[in-house]
Amino acid sequence: MSNNEKSKLTKFNLPEWTFEFHGHRCPFMPIGFRMGTLALEKLGVGKSFDHQMHVFSEMGVGHPQGCMQDGIMSATGATFGKGMIEKLNYGKVAAIFWYPGKKDAVRIFLKNEFQDKLAPHEFFKYRKQGIEPSGIPEEVRKDIIDIVLNATNEELFNVTILENFKYTPVKGSFNKAKCEVCGEYVFERYLRVKDGKKVCIACSERESEEAIIHLPNSLISKSAK
Numbered sequence: 001m002s003n004n005e006k007s008k009l010t011k012f013n014l015p016e017w018t019f020e021f022h023g024h025r026c027p028f029m030p031i032g033f034r035m036g037t038l039a040l041e042k043l044g045v046g047k048s049f050d051h052q053m054h055v056f057s058e059m060g061v062g063h064p065q066g067c068m069q070d071g072i073m074s075a076t077g078a079t080f081g082k083g084m085i086e087k088l089n090y091g092k093v094a095a096i097f098w099y100p101g102k103k104d105a106v107r108i109f110l111k112n113e114f115q116d117k118l119a120p121h122e123f124f125k126y127r128k129q130g131i132e133p134s135g136i137p138e139e140v141r142k143d144i145i146d147i148v149l150n151a152t153n154e155e156l157f158n159v160t161i162l163e164n165f166k167y168t169p170v171k172g173s174f175n176k177a178k179c180e181v182c183g184e185y186v187f188e189r190y191l192r193v194k195d196g197k198k199v200c201i202a203c204s205e206r207e208s209e210e211a212i213i214h215l216p217n218s219l220i221s222k223s224a225k
């Protein structure tokens, strides 16, 4: 096969609606879409219509790779609104993908080499001057996005199979009660007891423990090390 034929076969076809959803044209949302697409392939499943795929994003705050999460949600259907994506805030460009009925989960990491390959691009010269992606010249954005779309999965990602990944999703419930202080409805699992009263987290002056309540055991023990 000639290189020309190969590049035609490997140019990734990113749906235009994903940019509309994400809001701007940047390289990271497309990387996330490709990561999510690869996760579907590795797990042998299609995009989730309902509550199937769960994603544990290792990304944190304050780094531009967070844009990838919109791509991951778009590709997999594991959306924030459906409660299917969690952030672990490790500050790593990786995500874990778990699907009900599958024994193993998949962890995908954006290779250091590809991160290093993108880093010197003109796109980041603008970003470092505080210019938002929408303010960067179109040809600069197109060029960096094409680098992403023309890369092979092997150039982009490290894939690890997480064997026997145990995860029990939180069971959905419509049960709610009124907070005895502010009177607003609260879903039951979020009610706390303060001075003998059932109250919401805001009125209890307690921190939300949610982050440590429902993450998979394997992730909790790993992060505790």
Ligand SMILES: [Zn+2]
Residues within 6 Å of the ligand: 022, 024, 025, 026, 027, 028, 029, 067, 133
């Ligand atoms: Zn973006």
Ligand SMILES: [Zn+2]
Residues within 6 Å of the ligand: 179, 180, 181, 182, 183, 184, 199, 200, 201, 202, 203
């Ligand atoms: Zn309250």
